[in-house]
Amino acid sequence: xxxxxxxxxxxxASLMVAATPILLAAIGELVVERSGVLNLGVEGMMISxxxxxxxxxIATGNAWVGFxxxxxxxxxxxxxxxxLTQFFLSNQVATGLALTLFGLGxxxxxxxxxxxxxxxxxxxxxxxxxxxxxxxxxIVFQHDPMVYVGLIIVAGVWWFLNKxxxxxxxxxxxxxxxxxxxxxxxxxxxxxxxxxxxxxxxGLGGAYLSIVRVxxxxxxxxxxxxxxxxxxxxxxxxxxLRLLLGAYxxxxxxxxxxxxxxxxLSLLDILSAILFxxxxxxxxxxxxxxxxxxxxxxxxxxxLLIAAVLIYFYAAMxxxxxxxxxxxxxxxxxxxxxxxxxxxxGAPGSLGKTFxxxx
Amino acid sequence: xxxxxxLASAAATAMLGGIAAADGHEPVKVGFVYVGPVGxxxxxxxxxxxxxxxxxxxxxxxxxxxVENVPEGxxxxxxxxxxxxxxxxxxxxxSFGYMDPTINVAAQFPDVMFEHATGYKQADNVSxxxxxxxxxxxxxxxxxxxxxxxxxxxYIASFPIPEVIRxxxxxxxxxxxxxxxxxxxxxxxxxxxxxxxxxxxxxxxIEQGADVILQHTDSTAPQAAxxxxxxxxxTVYTFGQASDMAEFGPMxxxxxxxxxxxxxxxxxxxxxxxxxxxxxSTWDGIGAGMVGIGEISDAxxxxxxxxxxxxxxxxxxxxxxxFTGPINxxxxxxxxxxxxxxxxxxxxxxxxxxxxxxxxTAEIPQ
Numbered sequence: 001x002x003x004x005x006x007x008x009x010x011x012x013a014s015l016m017v018a019a020t021p022i023l024l025a026a027i028g029e030l031v032v033e034r035s036g037v038l039n040l041g042v043e044g045m046m047i048s049x050x051x052x053x054x055x056x057x058i059a060t061g062n063a064w065v066g067f068x069x070x071x072x073x074x075x076x077x078x079x080x081x082x083x084l085t086q087f088f089l090s091n092q093v094a095t096g097l098a099l100t101l102f103g104l105g106x107x108x109x110x111x112x113x114x115x116x117x118x119x120x121x122x123x124x125x126x127x128x129x130x131x132x133x134x135x136x137x138x139i140v141f142q143h144d145p146m147v148y149v150g151l152i153i154v155a156g157v158w159w160f161l162n163k164x165x166x167x168x169x170x171x172x173x174x175x176x177x178x179x180x181x182x183x184x185x186x187x188x189x190x191x192x193x194x195x196x197x198x199x200x201x202x203g204l205g206g207a208y209l210s211i212v213r214v215x216x217x218x219x220x221x222x223x224x225x226x227x228x229x230x231x232x233x234x235x236x237x238x239x240x241l242r243l244l245l246g247a248y249x250x251x252x253x254x255x256x257x258x259x260x261x262x263x264x265l266s267l268l269d270i271l272s273a274i275l276f277x278x279x280x281x282x283x284x285x286x287x288x289x290x291x292x293x294x295x296x297x298x299x300x301x302x303x304l305l306i307a308a309v310l311i312y313f314y315a316a317m318x319x320x321x322x323x324x325x326x327x328x329x330x331x332x333x334x335x336x337x338x339x340x341x342x343x344x345x346g347a348p349g350s351l352g353k354t355f356x357x358x359x
Numbered sequence: 360x361x362x363x364x365x366l367a368s369a370a371a372t373a374m375l376g377g378i379a380a381a382d383g384h385e386p387v388k389v390g391f392v393y394v395g396p397v398g399x400x401x402x403x404x405x406x407x408x409x410x411x412x413x414x415x416x417x418x419x420x421x422x423x424x425x426v427e428n429v430p431e432g433x434x435x436x437x438x439x440x441x442x443x444x445x446x447x448x449x450x451x452x453x454s455f456g457y458m459d460p461t462i463n464v465a466a467q468f469p470d471v472m473f474e475h476a477t478g479y480k481q482a483d484n485v486s487x488x489x490x491x492x493x494x495x496x497x498x499x500x501x502x503x504x505x506x507x508x509x510x511x512x513x514y515i516a517s518f519p520i521p522e523v524i525r526x527x528x529x530x531x532x533x534x535x536x537x538x539x540x541x542x543x544x545x546x547x548x549x550x551x552x553x554x555x556x557x558x559x560x561x562x563x564x565i566e567q568g569a570d571v572i573l574q575h576t577d578s579t580a581p582q583a584a585x586x587x588x589x590x591x592x593x594t595v596y597t598f599g600q601a602s603d604m605a606e607f608g609p610m611x612x613x614x615x616x617x618x619x620x621x622x623x624x625x626x627x628x629x630x631x632x633x634x635x636x637x638x639x640s641t642w643d644g645i646g647a648g649m650v651g652i653g654e655i656s657d658a659x660x661x662x663x664x665x666x667x668x669x670x671x672x673x674x675x676x677x678x679x680x681x682f683t684g685p686i687n688x689x690x691x692x693x694x695x696x697x698x699x700x701x702x703x704x705x706x707x708x709x710x711x712x713x714x715x716x717x718x719x720t721a722e723i724p725q
Contacts, residue, residue, distance in 0.1 A: 018559060218554045259566075
């Protein structure tokens with residue numbers, strides 16, 4: 001396959017960077033939702049984090065201080081939401097939306113005077129030894145530290161939810177808050193901590209945009225990234241590792257589609273190639289790993305092959321196709337498609353429900 | 360983006376104190392609909408500067424309101440209707456995608472005057488106005504073609520509409536004129552304002568070898584991305600879009616296109632006050648001052664700067680038209696004959712331009 005002017009190493013490397021803001025915001029929201037709280041204020045907490053982190057980073061000249069302040073600020077915003085929903089029992093959906101509106105307004109106010117200012121530099125880490133490995137080094141081990149912080153948080157959340165007692169309590173609270181309460185667990189305290197963790201992560205995600213990714217502050221900087229993070233949590237079935245996959249897929253296809261546009265490559269050709277390769281992989285994996293090719297896998301492979309041929313045929317005929325429009329929507333379509341196919345398990349049982357000990 | 364901030368201006372507050380306009384009339388209420396936030400540092404920022412110029416010029420005799428981050432689509436209609444119901448006399452709708460909503464709402468409010476930016480549909484109470492940004496693009500292309508080392512120029516485009524296509528054609532023709540090897544890589548962002556995506560697009564173009572980035576999106580993110588690349592050792596040049604973006608000069612920003620809407624907004628508000636407002640179509644360029652060219656920085660060679668300044672002067676005086684033949688369309692069919700200049704309207708006119716010129720290898724998304 002001709003990749004034109006695309007450098008595959010740079011492409012894969014920028015995938016990790018592009019995915020990080022959404023990954024950070026989404027992993028925080030995942031913990032919040034697993035505790036049974038639906039906080040729709042991710043966008044607001046993200047943008048507050050982006051402006052607070054930016055201001056702090058400019059003031060001190062140190063990006064790390066910026067990230068720290070952004071996490072604090074996000075957690076502070078989340079605490080407002082937590083107090084309103086957990087103590088005053090306000091509606092979670094309405095409060096979350098209000099938090100988004102509040103955050104956007106607050107960020108716009110605080111950001112006055114910081115427009116067009118550039119963030120202090122936040123150099124990439126060249127990890128010794130690992131970073132020197134050819135091909136894999138530049139792709140995986142030569143990023144800025146926040147990329148790894150994001151990965152560590154995901155791994156930590158996975159361990160916390162699946163392997164720790166506290167994580168079990170948090171899940172119990174999320175699945176059935178009355179039962180958890182009856183067992184003597186502090187529903188409200190657990191949820192408040194989860195909400196603040198979610199806010200801190202969203203703040204980090206926002207600050208990653210303003211300090212590293214863009215790297216400047218502009219009004220409306222997040223431009224909907226918080227909503228995408230919310231959607232990825234749902235499509236990932238509230239599971240941390242799937243969430244990682246979803247965020248990387250989204251980030252990856254986003255970067256890929258821009259690369260394809262700039263290199264003027266045809267989406268249809270690439271799509272049929274990807275489907276063809278997937279069909280071969282299905283057979284190969286079955287043959288090697290399971291030592292058998294089941295009927296179901298044959299059907300999958302056949303389906304993928306037929307799709308590949310149809311798309312190739314369509315492209316070869318030169319039928320009308322709005323290449324760029326499809327490319328632009330491809331991150332959304334690909335992410336939803338993959339995560340929906342993998343979907344399993346429902347939402348936490350008490351998600352979005354108000355809890356009061358008297359009932 | 361759910362924010363709908365409707366801010367009454369300071370003038371409105373003053374009215375509460377009973378300070379009526381000198382002639383005893385109600386103040387004229389002027390509304391503005393913005394596609395991005397006023398702090399974008401680009402397109403919407405400049406429209407808001409125009410609004411402030413109106414307040415400055417008329418003081419208590421006007422009241423201005425604005426709504427920012429209004430999506431292009433049915434939601435825009437709701438915002439305009441709300442403004443009209445709240446007594447606006449004149450409404451500026453400042454993005455191409457507001458064209459049909461403006462026409463629809465205007466039909467329901469025959470007594471309210473509307474001004475739609477960059478569109479082509481007029482009505483008895485709808486004027487259209489735009490600036491000849493393509494003149495500024497010609498200057499950018501002229502500079503870009505000479506300073507590029509890699510001969511690859513990256514272009515971050517927003518939506519495939521005539522205004523954007525005109526800009527690409529104009530920049531390309533003038534880059535080609537000074538550099539026959541020049542190649543354009545175009546990314547369609549399908550957004551006017553999304554800093555993260557714009558920065559991403561700029562980085563991708565730089566990775567693919569572009570060393571000059573032109574943008575037709577509204578935020579300063581591509582400037583910041585280019586600056587970061589330069590800090591990492593690259594040499595990438597950019598141009599400010601819609602606003603000067605001088606804070607990114609002298610490198611990477613080497614010049615800019617500045618929109619100056621203030622005088623037009625003041626004149627149209629005056630016309631409403633005098634009762635002389637009529638539906639018109641205004642399309643002004645460098646000469647009339649609606650398009651400004653930001654200071655060309657010393658980061659580029661002096662002779663390039665001098666020839667670019669000469670071109671600005673010729674465009675301003677009308678001596679030179681940015682689309683002067685011979686020019687062929689992308690498919691090779693002739694568009695303009697030797698010495699012929701492009702018409703504004705009609706088939707193949709500039710206003711509805713929907714084709715690339717010869718030499719561009721990309722395709723316009725259909």
